[in-house]
Amino acid sequence: MRFRDGQWLVAEGVRIEYAEEVYRITPTASGKGISLLCPTRKVMTRGDTLNLSTLSIDIEAAFDGVISVETTHWQGALRRGPDFELYPAGRPEVDAKVSTTEHGTTLSSGSLSATVSGKPHDFAISFHPTNNAKKSLTTLLNRSVGLAYTPAPSTPMQIADMRNFKHYIFTQTTLGVGESVHGLGERFGPFNKVGQKVDLWNADGGTSSDQAYKNVSFWMSSRGYGVFIDTPERVELEIGSERCCRVQTSVEGQRLRWFLIYGPTPRDVLRRYAVLTGLPGKVPAWSFGLWLSTSFTTSYDEKTVNSFLAGMKARDIPVEVFHFDCFWLKAFQWCDFEFDQEMFPDPKGQISRLKADGVVKKVCVWTNPYLGQASPVFAEAAEKGYLLKRKNGDVFQWDLWQTGMGIVDFTNPAACDWFVKCMEKLFDTGVDCIKTDFGERIPSEDVQWFDHSVDPKKMHNHYAFIYNKLVYEALQKRYGANEAVLFARSATAGTQRFPLTWGGDCESTPEAMAESLRGGLSLGLSGFAFWSVDIGGFEGYPPPWIYKRWVAFGLLCSHSRLHGSNSYRVPWTVDDDDTSEEGCSATLRKWTHLKARLMPYLFSQALECVRDGLPLSLRAMCIEFPDDPTAWTLDRQFMLGDSLLVAPVFEEDGTVQFYLPAGKWTNFFTGEVKAGSAWYTETHSFATLPLYVRPNTLLVLGKEGETRTVYDYTGEVEVRSYFAGEGAKAVLVDSEGKTAGVLEVKNGEITGKEALKGGCEIKVVSE
Template sequence: MKFNDGFWLLKTGVKPFYGLQVVRTEKDATGYDLRVATRPIRHRGDTLYGPVLTVRVHSPTQGVIGVKLEHVVSGDPRTHIQLFPDDGPVSDVTFSKLDDQTNVLKSGDLTAEIKENPYSITFKSTTRILTESGLKHQALYHVPSVWTTQSASNSSVTAQDPVSNPNPKALPPIVRYLNSELNISPGELIYGLGEQFGAFAKNGQSIKVWNQDGGTSSDQAYKCVPFYITNRNYGVFINHPGEVEVEVGSEKVSRVGISVADTSLEYFIIYGATPLEILERYTRMTGRPAVLPSWTYGLWLSTSFLTSYSSETVSEFLQGMKERDCPVRVFHIDCFWMKQYEWCSFTFDPDNFPDPKAYLAGIKEKYGVKICLWINPYISQLSPIFKEGVKGGYFIKRTDGTTWQWDLWQPGLAVVDVTNPAAREWYCAKLTALLDVGVDCFKTDFGERIPHASVVFHDGSDPVKMHNTYSVVYNEMVFDLLKQRFGTGEAVVFARAATVGGQRFPVHWGGDCESTWEAMAEATRGALSLTVSGFGYASHDIGGFEGHPPSEIYQRWVAFGLFSSHSRLHGSSSYRVPWNYGEDAAKTMAKFVDAKHRLMPYLYNLSIHANSKGHPLMRAMFLEFPNDRSTHYLDRQYMLGPNLLIAPVFVPIGEEHEYYIPAGTWTSFFHPEETVQGPKWLREHVAIDELPVWVRPGSVLPLGPKGIGRPDYDYTRGLEIRAYGLELDGPAVVVDIPVGKGVAVAGQIRVRKISGSTEVAVEADAGLQVAGVWSG
């Protein structure tokens, strides 16, 4: 929210109450409790007027300091962000005083200096000031509701009227916001806030943490996360489940402004010596991604959405992919596996799938595929199960007790109330019946269009705070059902909506994009923005969702998609099988599918690290190279784990592709006879069947056998060990070889450069079979 008219003036009608002076300080085991006056206190008479802000400065875990700002302290505790769902906090708090006016709280290498008069908080590492909340940086604002009607937190959003909310409740004349600002230092860049598709560095942007279904070409996002990370060794986690408005240098150009229309606002400063350490601490607080089944890293193929498909079509696709050495590991059947107008009925359309159980068993046996079905939490009034939901009280209700419905997606659809245990049980029973038929996982679509105005949830949760939170509860519900059915490490959903905490229930894909170069770049920025926000995995619709991509764009997107964490071919009105784009496209796909299969010992190990440390698979360049300023704006290339640099091609044949190589001697993955010395910008023409993939110096890659044909195989057998630019007489590079199920490691391989030779020495633990060694 922008409150100012320029820097000095306020907008008409806005009344500020700035935190000016600490009038009382108390201390407990983890922090300070402050009473902060919003007017100068010269004598007791000055305490009689105006609000007082209650501020708690505390440390919930090592290297993290929180600031909780409250105007009214009787908030609703029912809807909140779950903290420390996996790992407990690590306590490390010390107190001191800098002088009579300054209290100091230290947690690990992070320090907060709290000055009482004038009131301010400065956050420091051991070497420098990170950021500060200075004089007048914290405030309560009274805002006339006449110019806040577009704020989701304060109105029935006009886009939902009159269909969804025919009787909106009038707004109060004044809306109260809590606002806190943090300084942006010269050269400081801000990243994250979820899956944002605009410029990767968020400086200058106004961002609402409010999930919306807006495609990949707007300022709306499916996965909004109240967390950002900077290139100045800290991150900021805003612990608020509702709509958070973030002005990233867009109101005051040297400040990040954080505001909520609520009585409480809390944020945490998270320090890290490296960006990956920041993500470790953030995901310790909010949860880490689950380890995914090894089969999920294979190629996913979809029927697409508006296309005509039946059991015969599905068989034709799978056979065609098999014949072209593009084996499909997961086949996804999109919306029309159900009858039109009946989504969701959770019943196969008998006209196209007369015997689904027998059919699915047949294609699973013949083609070795897993089956994914499209679902969502919306139930059409024409669905045969709609009356069950109404009778059971399983849907979100209006304030008058009737079922909330609208017509935007399906006729008179209702939304399952996931806060109702009986509704969750009912919904999961429908999915269990599908698992009995032979389904292996679900694409949990939608979850962004959750009503928040004039509605009530079963458990009394604040509807505004449930709007984003709904996506986490929805995906957790389905993920846990799959985990109960198949076991830990065998569950996966393919989800579109998420917010903080949603990273625990992967995988997430980027939503509806066009079939253009620009949309391919949007998908890349969205994925990198998501993975710097605590999410371990990211996927996207290969070829684009809307439209029919030219063969060139399709092939470039295939290369990008198969060097993403998860790879799914999906479109809207046209199929994404490669022969539709020429047989050469199928040959190119076969090459990249085989490469991804061979990389599985490396990729699966990254999944274990995502689960134990919160490190993403797809990494923005600055995550790995924070001291190289040239990497800080890069959003058209990325690291896949710590060792592989991927530079997708976003230009037509005939134009030069440009990307950056950091310092050191890098080796081409596909052409190991080629090396390049960085730091260097490369400009080159890239053949249509190529993708620039460079291996970082000092890397050891374990590769599986050629032509293995699937991502889930025995990673301990037939390994090829590749060593790239190891240091002569340096320490051995130790590589874990995963079992491929859960977090278990089968053993280790140790590789070192032999003195006076170009060869390397390889030692493998018992049970690991090395079939070949390459060094360069």
């Protein structure tokens, strides 16, 4: 929200009161920080302390490298939930140190410090590395912390009745020269958020607007720090847009807390952010294989499903997971978890037969947390209080999406139990994983949750967290802690604990493919390890060339799914079953087989991502190359783990421009070596794209011709050396995720080869 009209004027209808000086500094109640009493005018005489507002700013050491800043106007305001689940793995010990000199008061939390100016009648707070006070990461300067009223009261007496006023708290951290800002969830617009207004409010808006399914209140700066805003309510950011040199964060309410997280590298920032909100959950090896969907509004039954899977098998395109989208349910009855008996008279038998025939290993079904009133279940759910209500006691309903749709109230424990029982019935049918769609359009006005203590505005974004957590934990209970997999669309901070997510409803265009890529990059910089996209685009009918280019992109994402809206995504329906080597079937086969060969590398990298809070794919280039300024601008390419650079092709003629950071990079397909730091333009057939191996890499691959997703990742593998110097490593893991050994270059030789089983080949590609 903009509170000013340019630099000099206040916006019409707004009253702003700024923290003008630090009047007093005292210890916080926890003993781990300092509390600043900040009047909204300079206090020159005793009389100046009367008839004015003050802001309390509590600065506390959270843990090494992390400091929290909480600004409060009226302390008596209720602290209504829900709140983010912080420190899910436990809070680290913190050694808070406070020191005072003539220059000011400094709070240190390990490697990060905050220094409050000691000048009389001054307001300035600098955040800097503890060992270098002159290297400011960001600051809060004059007129950077305040409160605002809309409409502007004409007299303080009007504030006695707050019902007609909105009250905001805001802070403005400085943006340095050349600083860029990234993250804030899955955002499809420009990769660098400077110059943008961003509202963190989950919405079902597709991939081609400023709305987002996954709003995450965390952003990363190119200056070596990140900021996590600790509230699930609507947060409005003006990122160099109200003031070009500041990031303004505002919320409606009496309090605003955020954490400043020091790196200095993006890896360090993400690791510390994961301590706050949780590490990504593990995913099983089979989930990396190809997922095939029925698509959305298409007509399908058991015969159609069988034809799809038989067709894929005949074309040597392995399918790991088959997904039944919406119309496994009876029309108007979504989502009551009952197979449409007319189309699927024997779902348990059908699923059993599919698996027994070997055409697919796992089955997924589409669900959502809404319930149409045409379902026989609706009346029961409404009567038992399982559905969200209006303030007058009515069930909240509307006709958006499903006629008379109600929303499951997950603040009601009985509703949660019922929902889990519905999941368990699906598991009994043979369903292995769940697509948790929707969860974004959660009303925040005229609603009453079962838990009366929650704030409806905070519930809007937080709903995605509790919805996905509930289903994920139900899967864990049935199949094991590391076998649970979601395919979720909505998310907020912390939802990375319940993998995985996909990018939502994109069009079948190259522009939409690029939008999706930007969304995946931004989500990866928000702490999410695993991500997928609707290969070919969701909306429309992709022409063959877009389908094939998207296949190459999609099979190099961490997870890969063919899915559409009103048209099928099996390859032979896209190009009239072109059987040539340039056809859709051949292209899909090649890339599916390549991903199978990459599994020893991918699964090992996935476990590192889970351990460190990193994205596997899409991984922004700046994570691996933070000292290269160009890396912070790259939004058409990504890293797949530590060692593989991927640049999707967006042009019909196959041309693509990409950037290689410093070093000697090797073309995965041809072995050609190119030197960075440099831009290149190449032209590619449908069987290739710029896939370059980073120097100093030992790359472990499945054997030539490998088509399986799950196999022995230490037997009959190929180890490739790409300019692998002293200390280059590759961690060997088995298909269960257990470490089997480590290959490492020592004294010019690869050690650890005893962990490899028979039939392995070691090949020096580049030296």
